[in-house]
Amino acid sequence: MSKAKGVEEEGLRPEGLWLSPDGEEVPVIEHLIEIQHNPEAFGLSPRDVKGVTIENLRDIAVDLIKKGWTRFRYLSGTWNFEVDSVRSRIDAIERILVGHRAYPQERVVVSQATPKRDYQGTVSEFYDRSMFRHYELGRSRWRVT
Amino acid sequence: MSLIDDAEYLLRRLAVLREAEELASQGVPDMVPDLRRLYRSTLRHLGAIVARVLGSKASMGSRRSGPSLEVVERLFLGLKVEAEFEKWRVSRLRGKERKEAESDADELARMTRQAAAAVKLLAEAHGEWSEQYVDDLGLEPWL
Numbered sequence: 001m002s003k004a005k006g007v008e009e010e011g012l013r014p015e016g017l018w019l020s021p022d023g024e025e026v027p028v029i030e031h032l033i034e035i036q037h038n039p040e041a042f043g044l045s046p047r048d049v050k051g052v053t054i055e056n057l058r059d060i061a062v063d064l065i066k067k068g069w070t071r072f073r074y075l076s077g078t079w080n081f082e083v084d085s086v087r088s089r090i091d092a093i094e095r096i097l098v099g100h101r102a103y104p105q106e107r108v109v110v111s112q113a114t115p116k117r118d119y120q121g122t123v124s125e126f127y128d129r130s131m132f133r134h135y136e137l138g139r140s141r142w143r144v145t
Numbered sequence: 146m147s148l149i150d151d152a153e154y155l156l157r158r159l160a161v162l163r164e165a166e167e168l169a170s171q172g173v174p175d176m177v178p179d180l181r182r183l184y185r186s187t188l189r190h191l192g193a194i195v196a197r198v199l200g201s202k203a204s205m206g207s208r209r210s211g212p213s214l215e216v217v218e219r220l221f222l223g224l225k226v227e228a229e230f231e232k233w234r235v236s237r238l239r240g241k242e243r244k245e246a247e248s249d250a251d252e253l254a255r256m257t258r259q260a261a262a263a264v265k266l267l268a269e270a271h272g273e274w275s276e277q278y279v280d281d282l283g284l285e286p287w288l
Contacts, residue, residue: 015161030160033226054233073168076176080168109172118172 013074014100018042019092021068031071032057035064042069065113072096078107079123086112086119086132097123148198149216155191156223159184163230188249195220195256199263214267218282221260225283228253261287 018026018034018041026041028034035042035057039049042064049060065071070089071082079102083089093110102108104124108131111118121131146154162184169176198212198220231250238246261284268274279285 016164029157030164032164032230033160054230073165075165075168075173078169078173078176080172082168107173109168111171120172 014072015074017070017072017096018064019070019072019096023092023095025096031073032061035060062113074100078109081108081110082113083110084113086110094127097126148194149212149219152191152194152198152220153223155187155194156227158187159191159227160230162187163227163234167234185249188252192252192256195224195260199259211267212263214264214271214273217260217263217267221257221264221282221284221287224253224257224260225287228257258287 014025014027016028016031018028018031020026026034026038032054035044036049036052039046042060044060049057052060061071065082066084068084068088070092073080079097081089081093081096083093086093093108096102097108102123104122104127106123107120108123108126109118109120110126119131125131162180166177166180166184169180198216200211228250231246231253235243235246235250264282264284265274265288268278279288
Protein backbone atom coordinates (compact mmCIF):
# COMPACT_ATOMS: atom_id res chain seq x y z
CA MET A 1 0.00 0.00 0.00
CA SER A 2 1.37 3.43 -0.79
CA LYS A 3 1.28 5.74 2.21
CA ALA A 4 -0.51 9.01 1.62
CA LYS A 5 1.38 12.16 2.51
CA GLY A 6 0.22 13.54 5.80
CA VAL A 7 0.79 13.97 9.46
CA GLU A 8 3.05 10.93 9.69
CA GLU A 9 5.47 12.02 6.99
CA GLU A 10 7.18 15.21 7.95
CA GLY A 11 10.74 14.49 6.92
CA LEU A 12 13.10 14.66 9.87
CA ARG A 13 10.51 15.80 12.36
CA PRO A 14 9.63 13.38 15.13
CA GLU A 15 5.90 12.68 15.22
CA GLY A 16 5.42 12.29 18.90
CA LEU A 17 7.64 11.95 21.94
CA TRP A 18 7.48 11.63 25.66
CA LEU A 19 10.49 13.50 27.02
CA SER A 20 11.60 12.27 30.42
CA PRO A 21 12.66 14.65 33.21
CA ASP A 22 16.25 13.61 32.40
CA GLY A 23 15.87 14.50 28.75
CA GLU A 24 15.46 10.97 27.37
CA GLU A 25 13.25 10.84 24.29
CA VAL A 26 10.62 8.08 24.11
CA PRO A 27 9.15 8.02 20.58
CA VAL A 28 5.42 7.32 20.54
CA ILE A 29 2.61 6.70 18.12
CA GLU A 30 0.04 7.95 20.63
CA HIS A 31 0.97 9.13 24.10
CA LEU A 32 -1.65 7.35 26.21
CA ILE A 33 -1.35 4.08 24.32
CA GLU A 34 2.44 4.21 24.85
CA ILE A 35 1.95 4.40 28.62
CA GLN A 36 -0.29 1.33 28.47
CA HIS A 37 2.08 -0.64 26.20
CA ASN A 38 5.35 0.38 27.79
CA PRO A 39 4.70 1.26 31.46
CA GLU A 40 8.26 0.46 32.58
CA ALA A 41 9.62 3.35 30.49
CA PHE A 42 7.63 5.67 32.78
CA GLY A 43 8.59 4.04 36.05
CA LEU A 44 5.27 2.16 36.23
CA SER A 45 4.58 -1.54 36.54
CA PRO A 46 2.34 -3.52 34.15
CA ARG A 47 -0.07 -3.89 37.09
CA ASP A 48 -0.47 -0.09 37.22
CA VAL A 49 -1.97 -0.04 33.73
CA LYS A 50 -3.78 -3.39 33.55
CA GLY A 51 -7.47 -2.90 32.83
CA VAL A 52 -7.32 0.88 33.19
CA THR A 53 -9.88 3.11 31.49
CA ILE A 54 -8.96 5.95 29.15
CA GLU A 55 -9.82 8.38 31.95
CA ASN A 56 -7.30 6.56 34.20
CA LEU A 57 -4.66 6.79 31.47
CA ARG A 58 -5.26 10.52 31.16
CA ASP A 59 -4.83 10.90 34.91
CA ILE A 60 -1.55 8.96 34.70
CA ALA A 61 -0.40 11.25 31.86
CA VAL A 62 -1.27 14.32 33.93
CA ASP A 63 0.74 12.88 36.84
CA LEU A 64 3.73 12.21 34.58
CA ILE A 65 3.66 15.80 33.34
CA LYS A 66 3.51 17.00 36.96
CA LYS A 67 6.60 14.88 37.64
CA GLY A 68 8.53 16.65 34.88
CA TRP A 69 7.70 14.63 31.77
CA THR A 70 6.98 16.59 28.58
CA ARG A 71 4.40 15.50 26.03
CA PHE A 72 5.41 16.52 22.55
CA ARG A 73 3.85 16.19 19.11
CA TYR A 74 4.87 17.71 15.81
CA LEU A 75 1.86 18.56 13.74
CA SER A 76 2.12 20.07 10.25
CA GLY A 77 4.51 22.89 11.04
CA THR A 78 3.47 23.23 14.68
CA TRP A 79 5.59 22.02 17.59
CA ASN A 80 3.22 21.22 20.46
CA PHE A 81 4.50 20.80 24.00
CA GLU A 82 2.61 20.03 27.20
CA VAL A 83 4.54 20.78 30.36
CA ASP A 84 3.88 21.36 34.00
CA SER A 85 5.84 24.59 34.14
CA VAL A 86 7.38 26.45 31.20
CA ARG A 87 10.01 27.93 33.46
CA SER A 88 11.36 24.54 34.52
CA ARG A 89 11.12 22.87 31.09
CA ILE A 90 12.23 25.68 28.81
CA ASP A 91 15.70 24.20 28.24
CA ALA A 92 14.22 20.79 27.41
CA ILE A 93 11.88 22.37 24.86
CA GLU A 94 14.77 24.29 23.33
CA ARG A 95 16.83 21.09 23.04
CA ILE A 96 14.00 19.44 21.07
CA LEU A 97 13.64 22.41 18.73
CA VAL A 98 17.39 22.69 18.14
CA GLY A 99 17.98 18.93 18.02
CA HIS A 100 15.27 18.33 15.45
CA ARG A 101 16.13 21.44 13.47
CA ALA A 102 12.88 23.35 13.76
CA TYR A 103 12.56 26.09 11.14
CA PRO A 104 12.55 29.62 12.56
CA GLN A 105 9.16 30.44 11.02
CA GLU A 106 7.43 27.28 12.29
CA ARG A 107 4.92 27.54 15.13
CA VAL A 108 5.43 26.58 18.75
CA VAL A 109 2.53 25.97 21.14
CA VAL A 110 3.39 25.34 24.78
CA SER A 111 0.53 24.30 27.07
CA GLN A 112 1.45 24.83 30.67
CA ALA A 113 -0.50 22.95 33.35
CA THR A 114 0.41 24.98 36.42
CA PRO A 115 -0.98 27.59 36.22
CA LYS A 116 -3.02 26.67 33.15
CA ARG A 117 -1.84 28.81 30.26
CA ASP A 118 -1.06 28.39 26.54
CA TYR A 119 1.85 30.19 24.91
CA GLN A 120 2.12 30.52 21.14
CA GLY A 121 4.64 32.00 18.76
CA THR A 122 7.20 31.15 16.12
CA VAL A 123 10.36 29.15 16.79
CA SER A 124 12.33 32.42 16.50
CA GLU A 125 10.07 34.03 19.07
CA PHE A 126 10.64 31.05 21.33
CA TYR A 127 14.44 31.30 20.98
CA ASP A 128 14.51 35.00 21.88
CA ARG A 129 11.71 34.42 24.47
CA SER A 130 9.62 37.17 22.92
CA MET A 131 6.65 34.77 22.66
CA PHE A 132 6.40 35.04 26.45
CA ARG A 133 6.71 38.80 26.72
CA HIS A 134 3.01 39.54 27.13
CA TYR A 135 2.54 37.07 29.93
CA GLU A 136 3.00 37.37 33.63
CA LEU A 137 4.73 34.33 35.04
CA GLY A 138 4.32 34.36 38.79
CA ARG A 139 5.24 37.68 40.35
CA SER A 140 7.78 38.86 37.83
CA ARG A 141 7.57 39.37 34.09
CA TRP A 142 9.35 36.75 31.96
CA ARG A 143 12.95 37.86 31.58
CA VAL A 144 14.18 37.94 28.00
CA THR A 145 17.56 36.24 28.02
CA MET B 146 2.75 -5.51 2.98
CA SER B 147 0.00 -7.90 4.05
CA LEU B 148 -3.55 -6.80 4.70
CA ILE B 149 -3.07 -6.97 8.49
CA ASP B 150 0.04 -4.76 8.16
CA ASP B 151 -2.06 -2.28 6.18
CA ALA B 152 -4.81 -2.41 8.81
CA GLU B 153 -2.32 -1.85 11.65
CA TYR B 154 -0.69 1.03 9.76
CA LEU B 155 -4.11 2.66 9.34
CA LEU B 156 -4.95 2.10 13.02
CA ARG B 157 -1.69 3.83 14.02
CA ARG B 158 -2.56 6.66 11.69
CA LEU B 159 -6.00 6.99 13.27
CA ALA B 160 -4.40 7.18 16.73
CA VAL B 161 -2.00 9.90 15.56
CA LEU B 162 -4.78 11.90 13.91
CA ARG B 163 -7.07 11.59 16.92
CA GLU B 164 -4.40 12.81 19.28
CA ALA B 165 -3.34 15.56 16.88
CA GLU B 166 -6.96 16.74 16.76
CA GLU B 167 -7.10 16.87 20.54
CA LEU B 168 -3.88 18.91 20.68
CA ALA B 169 -4.95 21.17 17.82
CA SER B 170 -8.24 21.94 19.57
CA GLN B 171 -6.19 23.51 22.37
CA GLY B 172 -3.66 25.52 20.34
CA VAL B 173 -4.53 25.62 16.64
CA PRO B 174 -8.32 25.05 16.32
CA ASP B 175 -8.29 25.95 12.60
CA MET B 176 -6.63 22.60 11.93
CA VAL B 177 -9.34 20.53 13.64
CA PRO B 178 -11.74 20.17 10.65
CA ASP B 179 -8.88 19.09 8.34
CA LEU B 180 -7.66 16.54 10.86
CA ARG B 181 -11.17 15.14 11.28
CA ARG B 182 -11.55 14.89 7.49
CA LEU B 183 -8.27 12.96 7.37
CA TYR B 184 -9.45 10.77 10.24
CA ARG B 185 -12.69 10.02 8.41
CA SER B 186 -10.99 9.15 5.12
CA THR B 187 -8.51 6.92 6.96
CA LEU B 188 -11.43 5.25 8.71
CA ARG B 189 -13.13 4.55 5.36
CA HIS B 190 -9.91 3.08 4.05
CA LEU B 191 -9.60 0.93 7.17
CA GLY B 192 -13.19 -0.25 6.75
CA ALA B 193 -12.34 -1.56 3.28
CA ILE B 194 -9.23 -3.36 4.59
CA VAL B 195 -11.13 -4.85 7.54
CA ALA B 196 -13.78 -6.18 5.16
CA ARG B 197 -11.05 -7.82 3.06
CA VAL B 198 -9.28 -9.31 6.11
CA LEU B 199 -12.44 -10.75 7.55
CA GLY B 200 -13.94 -11.68 4.19
CA SER B 201 -17.19 -13.52 4.08
CA LYS B 202 -18.52 -15.61 6.90
CA ALA B 203 -18.18 -18.66 4.66
CA SER B 204 -14.43 -18.16 4.11
CA MET B 205 -13.91 -17.52 7.82
CA GLY B 206 -14.44 -21.18 8.58
CA SER B 207 -12.15 -22.28 5.78
CA ARG B 208 -8.61 -23.05 6.87
CA ARG B 209 -7.37 -22.61 3.30
CA SER B 210 -8.77 -19.20 2.34
CA GLY B 211 -9.73 -17.55 5.64
CA PRO B 212 -7.53 -15.43 7.91
CA SER B 213 -5.62 -17.02 10.79
CA LEU B 214 -6.78 -16.65 14.39
CA GLU B 215 -3.62 -14.65 15.19
CA VAL B 216 -4.37 -12.12 12.43
CA VAL B 217 -7.99 -11.70 13.52
CA GLU B 218 -6.92 -11.29 17.16
CA ARG B 219 -4.44 -8.55 16.16
CA LEU B 220 -7.11 -6.80 14.17
CA PHE B 221 -9.62 -7.00 17.02
CA LEU B 222 -7.15 -5.67 19.60
CA GLY B 223 -6.16 -2.72 17.40
CA LEU B 224 -9.76 -1.85 16.61
CA LYS B 225 -10.83 -2.19 20.24
CA VAL B 226 -8.31 0.40 21.46
CA GLU B 227 -9.28 2.95 18.81
CA ALA B 228 -13.01 2.28 19.28
CA GLU B 229 -12.69 2.85 23.04
CA PHE B 230 -10.79 6.12 22.53
CA GLU B 231 -13.29 7.38 19.98
CA LYS B 232 -16.23 6.45 22.20
CA TRP B 233 -14.60 8.32 25.07
CA ARG B 234 -13.91 11.36 22.86
CA VAL B 235 -17.55 11.48 21.76
CA SER B 236 -18.74 11.22 25.36
CA ARG B 237 -17.08 14.57 26.05
CA LEU B 238 -18.72 16.42 23.14
CA ARG B 239 -22.11 18.11 23.05
CA GLY B 240 -24.68 19.18 20.45
CA LYS B 241 -23.95 19.17 16.72
CA GLU B 242 -20.30 18.33 17.25
CA ARG B 243 -21.30 15.20 19.15
CA LYS B 244 -23.80 14.08 16.53
CA GLU B 245 -21.15 14.27 13.79
CA ALA B 246 -18.54 12.48 15.88
CA GLU B 247 -20.96 9.70 16.79
CA SER B 248 -20.99 8.32 13.26
CA ASP B 249 -17.21 7.69 13.36
CA ALA B 250 -17.44 6.06 16.78
CA ASP B 251 -20.35 3.91 15.59
CA GLU B 252 -18.42 2.83 12.52
CA LEU B 253 -15.41 1.81 14.62
CA ALA B 254 -17.63 -0.03 17.09
CA ARG B 255 -19.30 -1.89 14.21
CA MET B 256 -15.91 -3.01 12.84
CA THR B 257 -14.76 -4.03 16.32
CA ARG B 258 -17.86 -6.15 16.88
CA GLN B 259 -17.33 -7.74 13.47
CA ALA B 260 -13.73 -8.60 14.37
CA ALA B 261 -14.85 -9.93 17.77
CA ALA B 262 -17.37 -12.22 16.07
CA ALA B 263 -14.62 -13.48 13.75
CA VAL B 264 -12.32 -14.12 16.72
CA LYS B 265 -15.09 -16.14 18.40
CA LEU B 266 -15.73 -18.19 15.29
CA LEU B 267 -12.05 -19.04 14.76
CA ALA B 268 -11.20 -19.53 18.43
CA GLU B 269 -14.08 -21.99 18.76
CA ALA B 270 -12.93 -23.80 15.63
CA HIS B 271 -9.41 -24.07 17.11
CA GLY B 272 -10.64 -25.13 20.54
CA GLU B 273 -9.19 -21.98 22.12
CA TRP B 274 -12.45 -20.49 23.32
CA SER B 275 -12.77 -20.25 27.10
CA GLU B 276 -13.72 -17.74 29.79
CA GLN B 277 -10.03 -17.00 30.32
CA TYR B 278 -9.55 -16.38 26.60
CA VAL B 279 -12.48 -13.94 26.52
CA ASP B 280 -11.09 -12.17 29.57
CA ASP B 281 -7.52 -11.98 28.25
CA LEU B 282 -8.62 -10.33 25.02
CA GLY B 283 -11.27 -8.11 26.60
CA LEU B 284 -13.84 -9.54 24.21
CA GLU B 285 -16.88 -9.52 26.43
CA PRO B 286 -18.25 -6.00 25.68
CA TRP B 287 -17.92 -6.58 21.94
CA LEU B 288 -19.73 -9.89 21.55
